[in-house]
Amino acid sequence: MLKRLFTLVPAVVVGMFAVVGSALAEGYVARSKPWQMWLQEPMSPSAVMVHDLNVLLLAIEVAIVIFVLAIMVYCVIRFSEKNNPTPSKTTHHTLLEVAWTGIPIVILALIAIPSLKTLYFADHTPDAEMTLKVMGNQWYWSYSYPDHGDLEFDSVFVPDEELKEGQPRLLTVDNPVVLPAETNVRLLLSSNDVIHNWAIPSLAVKLDTTPGRTNETWVHINQPGDYYGMCSELCGVNHGYMPIHIKALPKAEFAAWLVKAKKEFSSNETEENPVRLAKAVVQ
Numbered sequence: 001m002l003k004r005l006f007t008l009v010p011a012v013v014v015g016m017f018a019v020v021g022s023a024l025a026e027g028y029v030a031r032s033k034p035w036q037m038w039l040q041e042p043m044s045p046s047a048v049m050v051h052d053l054n055v056l057l058l059a060i061e062v063a064i065v066i067f068v069l070a071i072m073v074y075c076v077i078r079f080s081e082k083n084n085p086t087p088s089k090t091t092h093h094t095l096l097e098v099a100w101t102g103i104p105i106v107i108l109a110l111i112a113i114p115s116l117k118t119l120y121f122a123d124h125t126p127d128a129e130m131t132l133k134v135m136g137n138q139w140y141w142s143y144s145y146p147d148h149g150d151l152e153f154d155s156v157f158v159p160d161e162e163l164k165e166g167q168p169r170l171l172t173v174d175n176p177v178v179l180p181a182e183t184n185v186r187l188l189l190s191s192n193d194v195i196h197n198w199a200i201p202s203l204a205v206k207l208d209t210t211p212g213r214t215n216e217t218w219v220h221i222n223q224p225g226d227y228y229g230m231c232s233e234l235c236g237v238n239h240g241y242m243p244i245h246i247k248a249l250p251k252a253e254f255a256a257w258l259v260k261a262k263k264e265f266s267s268n269e270t271e272e273n274p275v276r277l278a279k280a281v282v283q
């Protein structure tokens with residue numbers, strides 16, 4: 001039995017590496033998996049910082065929980081009626097009160113340092129190589145590339161019955177937003193109607209798109225692949241049906257895509273896309 005186990009375990013481990021290896025070969029896919037217990041793998045510098053901060057906070061929390069639990073268990077036993085028949089009448093203890101006020105303040109102040117560092121790091125990038133403009137609409141996203149002519153298109157949800165083999169349910173869109181990998185991309189976010197939120201967990205981007213206001217953040221996607229996210233601000237009946245799909249391409253492939261996309265989306269303007277058509281009618 002034990003012998004069997006010894007041969008089985010390495011086989012499983014090798015198998016797991018093979019699965020991971022083939023997944024990498026097919027391109028990285030960033031989305032939540034069934035029964036996932038931990039965060040998605042961080043795939044941008046900001047996401048790595050958010051991830052590390054989460055681990056640090058979790059460690060502090062665990063330490064506090066263990067400490068408080070230990071004190072409680074000690075008190076329950078040490079000061080039970082049996083062990084402590086005549087209770088003390090003490091109501092104040094200056095040193096103790098200063099300590100239990102002061103120590104939490106010190107802990108919070110220490111936590112504030114990495115928190116603020118992360119916030120300022122994710123706030124904006126001083127050396128953006130390109131800009132992507134994200135517009136929220138009820139209920140789809142529009143993307144424009146101000147550095148690349150007037151390229152602009154809508155990214156609309158694909159319903160279950162139109163999904164093709166391998167496309168994830170509730171996460172697939174007709175036109176994924178394409179970005180170059182390993183590039184500092186400035187993100188400008190706004191909305192045409194109500195507040196939406198453009199959120200991609202693996203990149204630690206999660207920012208409101210607010211009508212009449214432009215919010216800025218940035219992203220540097222560590223490797224090419226497919227990155228999925230969702231609108232994360234309750235924005236109306238179809239809130240659950242405005243997913244985000246970022247296709248990150250190597251820089252050269254992105255340049256090739258730009259050429260193709262400019263042609264494709266300029267000819268699309270009056271046909272095919274009912275949303276654009278509706279807009280044109282209104283104007």
Ligand SMILES: [Cu+2]
Nearest residue numbers: 196197231235
């Ligand atoms: Cu929304």
